[in-house]
Amino acid sequence: MTMSNTGGRRKPPTIHDVAREAGVSRGTVSRVLNGGHYVSPTAQEAVNAAIRRTGYVVNRHARSLITGRSDSIGFLLTEPQERFFEDPNFNVLLSGCTQALAAHDIPLLLMLAGTRDERRRITRYITAGHVDGVLLVSSHSGDPVAEELREAGVPLVQCGKPMGLGAKVSYVAADDRDGARDMVRHLLSLGRRRIGMVSGPLDTPGGVDRLAGYKEVLTEAGVEIDERLVVSGDYSRASGEAGTERLLARAPDMDALFVASDLMAQGALTALRRAGRRVPEDVSVGGFDDSSAATEATPALTTVRQPYDRISAEMVRLLLAQIGGEDPAAVILPTELVKREST
Amino acid sequence: MTMSNTGGRRKPPTIHDVAREAGVSRGTVSRVLNGGHYVSPTAQEAVNAAIRRTGYVVNRHARSLITGRSDSIGFLLTEPQERFFEDPNFNVLLSGCTQALAAHDIPLLLMLAGTRDERRRITRYITAGHVDGVLLVSSHSGDPVAEELREAGVPLVQCGKPMGLGAKVSYVAADDRDGARDMVRHLLSLGRRRIGMVSGPLDTPGGVDRLAGYKEVLTEAGVEIDERLVVSGDYSRASGEAGTERLLARAPDMDALFVASDLMAQGALTALRRAGRRVPEDVSVGGFDDSSAATEATPALTTVRQPYDRISAEMVRLLLAQIGGEDPAAVILPTELVKREST
DNA sequence: TTCTCTACTGTGAACGCTCACAGAAGCATG
């Protein structure tokens, strides 16, 4: 027979209390709360004072009930959650989005949908209107969740270029191809010619574009493209390690290695060390992302910086615009080559 | 003049629609939705069928408005956000809590309160009743946010033992002292006698307990405690590196090192490598946490495993119990020594 | 039969807010 809840929260003041306190009507308080148009300065001030005195905070549920908006947005990750654990990029993105939204006083709901069941549950939750929009992180292509949400008309911004269907979907991405070009040019400038690549998954635009940049620069420079020097991974550390082992077996004369993510590059360093290759003396290694994995690695990784702070800010901006009725849009942000010890 | 929203979401069915479809009243549908007590099997079935046909999903705002519950809970991090970026433990905890709550169909709101302003904003948000309870991660002691929330009567569960005021607050923690004892015994068993320690911050119980365990075992074993062998850090990689340098300067004959977090241990490895000490030949190194930082490190770290999956599950369990009216409780979970290459 | 009890069902009110509307006041224009 548990009595009152610990601490006993008492009833918070309502808009009615504020109105009485300020000597105005509910309508006036509501108007002040929503931008203050058509409110006299006198009333404006009286209401603000009353709000301060009473400690009033708007009840978002009551508001949402009538506006139909929830004033909250979801951060959806449709990846197996090990990747979330492992990849420092997600942290940065998540925290960046949380902060960008906090500036608009919008809470962020974290949604992890690794399994089929979770995906179904979460899709239903979203399409029921419990969030006004979704920030989607999914390196996978042809993500069924993205498709469903788009069909349901849910405002959506993806991180990274989505596969297929072009203009209809908002996304923010770094310039993968250009970043890859910079890195390969850098490796060439060091005199390396047998440059290997561990690419990302080739069913994702990011994976494809980085590989394309690599091939483009080599061709330009008159270096023959050797398919034995190219393998693909899934951005995990383990796949970087395995891929590098395969490369070493197929092309022992490899003198440089461009790895499509820092995490995979960490794996590559492990494989190279085990094979007795010195980095950067025997093999120069370049990563991609400039995540914390790059500085943690020994030696510290030369890498292509993706501007995650700007990416998250842009994702939020685009999503809010879309919720406000604007059309979907795409933003491509420039990358930057960061030189460290591994090249 | 933007016309209808992209895709055009149409109005979702209400409980009324379901009632009409099922040929019963709103009340009956509501009862089915909330556990199905006092509902005939016939009605039960009719309602469920109607729900399926209409695709009805309960409007949480309307429900919250009347129940006073929000059916959502907050994950609050009152740390500077760099720590969130860097420390893999947070990921694991966050993702574990999200999943544990998903099983109860409760969304999790991510709240990052690194600065004073953010803390104020978020405290107001929470005390206004926008979440039913809070999972708090704060290694800092005497956290003002924790204090305020407790005073406001907000159900709260902390990760890690809080400083001071004992029984009144719920928390879940690993057995720090016991874990430290295991590690130091292990180092002693390797024949090491000059065992250094980089402890955590000494204004946190976790930091204090791990140090206590260290001293306890040494004393038991008849090894004299040398204060030159002890420094403290703040769990960041950088502080582990700096601390280890200090130790090496003060006690060059150190033959083992117990570091109170894996992240700091990574820093320690860097410092040792720079000083030309081989690990584990010259110096055995032990970490704490068994985060992904432990396996990433070279050599892979021997460490004390904190059962983060169980910690997050227990935090959620305790919080839900507390929201249900139960008293705050504490849970201490056992740790486990994980031997790898560094010892 | 009549009463009581249990199992079930329907209904109005309320939660706290916003929105549409009506109306008041002030000022310029015809």
Added chain:
DNA sequence: CATGCTTCTGTGAGCGTTCACAGTAGAGAA
């Protein structure tokens, strides 16, 4: 002096639920 326009204010309705209460039907007991 009426008319219109603009700026401001108050009021009732209603958003989609749950909750308390009243009411019905059927079973069993007196």
